[in-house]
Amino acid sequence: MRQSPRCIWLTGLSGSGKSTVANALDATLHANGVKTFLLDGDNVRHGLNKDLGMSEADRAENIRRVGEVAKLMVDAGLIVICAFISPYARDRQQVRSIFTPDQFIEVYLDTPLEVCERRDPKGLYKKAREGVIKQFTGVSDPYEIPESADVIIDTSQSNVRNSVSSILKALG
Numbered sequence: 001m002r003q004s005p006r007c008i009w010l011t012g013l014s015g016s017g018k019s020t021v022a023n024a025l026d027a028t029l030h031a032n033g034v035k036t037f038l039l040d041g042d043n044v045r046h047g048l049n050k051d052l053g054m055s056e057a058d059r060a061e062n063i064r065r066v067g068e069v070a071k072l073m074v075d076a077g078l079i080v081i082c083a084f085i086s087p088y089a090r091d092r093q094q095v096r097s098i099f100t101p102d103q104f105i106e107v108y109l110d111t112p113l114e115v116c117e118r119r120d121p122k123g124l125y126k127k128a129r130e131g132v133i134k135q136f137t138g139v140s141d142p143y144e145i146p147e148s149a150d151v152i153i154d155t156s157q158s159n160v161r162n163s164v165s166s167i168l169k170a171l172g
């Protein structure tokens with residue numbers, strides 16, 4: 001395949017725009033004839049990782065498995081887009097370590113919590129504030145800010161199109 005296999009890893013709070021940006025990026029790459037695969041918390045947690053919850057250990061295992069699947073796909077020549085909250089720096093670092101340095105691109109969606117909460121696309125922040133959902137990232141569970149992300153995007157300042165452009169620029 002005439003493309004450089006990569007893992008593009010989107011991390012950020014719920015509602016920060018991971019799925020929206022990941023889908024737009026996927027569509028843009030497709031339109032340019034690039035072979036991609038999109039792994040998203042929303043779909044992976046219904047299948048491969050349906051045995052996992054939201055404890056620190058289960059999130060670590062979620063990220064580890066996704067990283068290994070992404071690695072297999074990168075070895076098969078694909079550009080793999082992963083969209084997971086991935087709140088722990090250690091888990092993100094562990095995934096990075098299984099790729100060569102140029103194969104892994106970390107994209108931090110640095111959208112302020114207030115914006116994510118105002119969007120609340122699935123009504124989860126409301127439930128988290130009411131205590132109906134426990135261990136909710138940003139409300140009652142930690143999110144460790146990436147310290148050396150390759151791309152940083154605040155989707156309250158950048159529209160989807162510009163966000164995709166920023167990531168494509170990092171792809172080179």
Ligand SMILES: Nc1ncnc2c1ncn2[C@@H]1O[C@H](COP(=O)(O)OS(=O)(=O)O)[C@@H](OP(=O)(O)O)[C@H]1O
Pocket residue numbers: 013014015018019041042045054058059060062063083084085086087122124133134135136137141
């Ligand atoms: N407690 C709690 N905290 C955060 N998120 C929660 C929680 N419970 C359910 N959800 C929903 O699960 C989606 C996050 O799954 P991830 O696999 O990305 O999470 S993680 O990376 O393992 O932390 C997340 O999806 P996104 O909103 O797309 O981020 C939520 O819809």
Ligand SMILES: Nc1ncnc2c1ncn2[C@@H]1O[C@H](COP(=O)(O)OP(=O)(O)O)[C@@H](O)[C@H]1O
Pocket residue numbers: 012013014015016017018019020021083119121155156158159160163
């Ligand atoms: N500039 C933007 N970039 C991405 N999403 C945006 C933007 N402006 C508004 N949104 C909205 O914010 C929400 C983000 O939700 P989603 O993509 O599911 O986030 P996540 O996957 O991080 O939970 C969507 O409803 C999307 O339409």
